[in-house]
């Protein structure tokens with residue numbers, strides 16, 4: 001008998017077809033994303049679960065007595081309560097690598113947008129205000145030849161570093177849990193302390209996972225260490241930044257501008273002061289969202305799910321849960 005899995009997120013038809021060849025399944029068909037309550041009601045028989053970022057914790061696992069594996073269509077897995085999964089031997093998988101280049105493209109787009117004030121200028125042109133006065137009230141700052149500091153030089157951080165180095169001739173500083181000698185050589189990058197990075201960079205880009213250790217990694221003290229002319233980019237998770245401190249830094253010209261794909265609360269509240277600031281470029285957590293890359297992510301997540309519920313080793317088990325396979 002085929003194992004039974006529940007798909008809480010839609011996947012492309014080809015991917016669904018692949019799952020159907022290896023598993024029996026049900027899927028969420030609502031027009032809106034599945035609610036927590038609806039998800040809990042679906043889990044009684046499920047041996048596998050496909051999600052994107054839904055919280056996997058004790059409460060959910062108590063509703064899923066037959067569950068063996070959770071496959072996240074996402075590389076970040078801060079939605080996994082790893083302890084709760086470990087104690088029940090639940091395999092957890094994610095989608096690394098297939099999205100690196102797409103997220104890196106978006107990181108660079110945010111850097112350029114904030115530096116050259118693209119959304120602000122676009123809005124003016126569309127409002128019939130042709131503003132390009134020579135005295136420069138709407139001039140931007142250069143990206144080429146400047147210093148980029150990357151906090152979190154992992155798979156995506158490195159892809160952004162390559163674009164910055166070879167596309168924009170930038171000088172690369174980085175701070176990471178460990179030094180990466182190959183990356184230093186390939187990008188002529190310099191490992192520095194976080195404080196040095198903040199003090200010396202023209203662009204500071206955050207690309208760490210969200211963990212207890214990285215919660216509010218950027219706060220008032222860190223923003224005050226940055227240059228007044230610097231641009232801050234967050235394409236990691238919103239909770240890595242103390243948003244009140246960021247708002248204060250932007251309002252008081254402690255830093256020049258910010259580009260944000262992620263927020264502490266998502267969807268961001270329409271009342272969030274960040275949305276009122278002209279020196280902030282905002283996006284709705286869309287870093288990996290191209291048709292091609294979302295397809296590759298869904299495909300990898302399906303392969304992980306099918307392997308795990310059929311007793312095979314999935315290619316992308318998250319490091320903290322690898323022990324469960326032994």
Ligand SMILES: NC(=O)C1=CN([C@@H]2O[C@H](COP(=O)(O)OP(=O)(O)OC[C@H]3O[C@@H](n4cnc5c(N)ncnc54)[C@H](O)[C@@H]3O)[C@@H](O)[C@H]2O)C=CC1
Nearest residue numbers: 076152153154155156157175176177208209235236287288
């Ligand atoms: N905005 C978006 O749509 C997307 C956001 N992400 C986020 O980006 C994160 C990174 O993804 P990858 O590059 O694939 O992960 P990765 O695991 O390859 O890289 C993360 C790097 O951060 C470093 N790190 C961890 N804690 C640190 C700390 N306290 N200080 C300095 N460095 C630290 C690690 O050593 C590692 O090199 C994901 O966990 C996810 O949260 C990923 C994809 C899309």
Ligand SMILES: O=C(O)C(=O)CO
Nearest residue numbers: 073074075076287288
């Ligand atoms: O993969 C992730 O971690 C994302 O945030 C969205 O792709």
